[in-house]
Amino acid sequence: MxxxxxxxxxxxxxxxxxxxxxxxxxxxxxRGISILAVDADPNANLNEALGLTVTTTISELLEGKKNIKTVSDSAENITFMKNLQKSLICTPNFDFLAMGDPQGPGCYCYPNNILRMYLETLGKNYDFVAVDTEAGMEHISRLTIPHIDIMFIVSDSSARGIRSARRVNDLIQGLKADIGEVYLIVTHTVKNSLESLAEEIAQTGLKLIGDVPYDELIFQQDLISKPLYDLPDEAISVRAVDKILRQTNIL
Ligand SMILES: Nc1ncnc2c1ncn2[C@@H]1O[C@H](COP(=O)(O)OP(=O)(O)OP(=O)(O)O)[C@@H](O)[C@H]1O
Ligand SMILES: [Mg+2]
Known part of the structure; x- marks a missing residue:
């Protein structure tokens, strides 16, 4: 599954x-598990963090398909879904898909439906699908992402950030989305951050699964435009993420 x-x-x-x-x-x-990484942020930059160049996005392929109400011919849907495969980047370790930025006004019902069908069909080919979303959670509220087993709500180390995480959680709970476990992660932590934020965190009703401390190596990597994927094993952020993944049985 x-x-x-x-x-x-x-x-x-x-x-x-x-x-x-x-x-x-x-x-x-x-090693050996099949992975699909989906960048669902219109202002895509997951590819850069992973050290990949994106040539075609899903949105580019969907251009010209908006305002179509429905297509009764399922053969046409299937042809179009095959066409969407052009946006899939295959690397030795994982495959990558960029959603891109849907341009201009218009009805996206048809492309969104196609996209959902495509992601559902495509996702089944992988053991693990990781989705990076935009801050506004458009893809989740439009339900283009079919199903999520684990959702991490990320906050920085500020009371405002935690309150925002709480609102995001309220929004998620109000959606008809099929979401399993939901956890809170606090990033950019320094000494005593979690103690200072404890009351705000308690009010979110979310389970704090871990924190990712402020990591100077991330800052350095960004400064010289190197992929964050290349951080060393001993980086404090890498160790923290590893711990979170073990807590949630992802690793
Ligand atoms: N633990 C950390 N330590 C130091 N810097 C960090 C840490 N986590 C993230 N950053 C830096 O903070 C900035 C924002 O991080 P990132 O791009 O991952 O956020 P985001 O939530 O994906 O943003 P957006 O909503 O714009 O997509 C980046 O410059 C990143 O390198
Ligand atoms: Mg981002």
Missing amino acids: TKYVAVAGKGGVGKTTFITLMLRQMIHKK
């Missing part, structure tokens, strides 16, 4: 960083 893991949370809190380090650990430690 495919395991779907996704992140949510406000802008700039460390969602892409977490997904990148999660993929890193899965690839290093769970």
Whole structure:
């Protein structure tokens, strides 16, 4: 059975960083499992963190398909889904899909339905699907992501960040989305961050599964535009993500 893991949370809190380090650990430690990484953020940058170049996004292939109400001919749907495979990047360790940025106004019902069918069909080919989302959670509220086993709500080390995580959780609970476990992760932590935030964290009603401390190596890697995927095993952030993955039985 495919395991779907996704992140949510406000802008700039460390969602892409977490997904990148999660993929890193899965690839290093769970050799042989098939992995699909999905960048569902229109302002895509998971590829950069992973050291990949994206040539075609799903949205580019969906252009021209909006405003179509339905297509009765299922053969046409299947042809189109096959066409979407052009956006799949295959690497030796994992496959990668970028959703891209849906352009302009119009009805996206048909492309969204096709996208959901495509992701459902595609996902079944993998053991593990990791989805990086945009801050606004558009893909989750439009239900283009079929099913999520584990959702990590990410917050930075601020009371405002934790309150935002709480709102994200409220939103998730209000959706008809098929989501299994939901956990909180606090990033950019320094000494005593979690103690100071304890009351706010308790009010979210979320289980704090771990924290990713502020890591100078991430800062250095960003500075010289190197993929975060290349962080060393001993990086404090890598060790922290590893621990979180073990807590949730992902690793
Ligand atoms: N633990 C950490 N220590 C130091 N810097 C970090 C840490 N986690 C993330 N960062 C840095 O914080 C910035 C935002 O991180 P990231 O891009 O992962 O956030 P995001 O939630 O995906 O943002 P967006 O909502 O824009 O997609 C990046 O410059 C990243 O390198
Ligand atoms: Mg991001």
